[in-house]
Amino acid sequence: MHSSTPTLQRDTRAWQFQVWASFGIAVFLCATGLAWLPGERLEVAFMFMGYVFCLSAAFMLAKFVRDNQGARRGGGDTPLWKLVVWGGFAVAMGLTGWGLWGMAISATYKAFLGVSWLYLITCAFTLAKMLRDRHEADLADARLRSRLQARTEAAE
DSSP: OOOOOOOOOOOHHHHHHHHHHHHHHHHHHHHHHHHHOOSSSSHHHHHHHHHHHHHHHHHHHHHHHHTGGGGGGGGOOOOHHHHHHHHHHHHHHHHHHHOOOOOOOHHHHHHHHHHHHHEEEEEEEHHHHHHHHHHHHHHHHHHHHHHHHHHHHHHO
């Protein structure tokens, strides 16, 4: 019986660089837009908090969805936790969008903040997926190495 070593699918360095660069650019664009946001400092602070809330909710949602991929095979989170995660993401996005829409700033500035905000959210999902893929590949690699080492030791 011929046993070949399986290869693990991993992201290329170019892809990893692109994901990190895109996330960094998105953070920079959002930070720049918020730093120069006209209006009261309290409004700026609330908008900043909304962006951070959306960002953390996006990472939490990405983790939740990925963790529950195998929920049909057993396990998974409770329905209430599902409501909390999806509801938190919806509330974060809704309140931030509502706050942005209602701000007394030019339409061009709103467009810049809106596009950079959505860019940040999509980059967060992509980054979360890439990091999770790397983690799972590392775990698979460790399991494979352990099995190969056990076979080698058993053969000796």
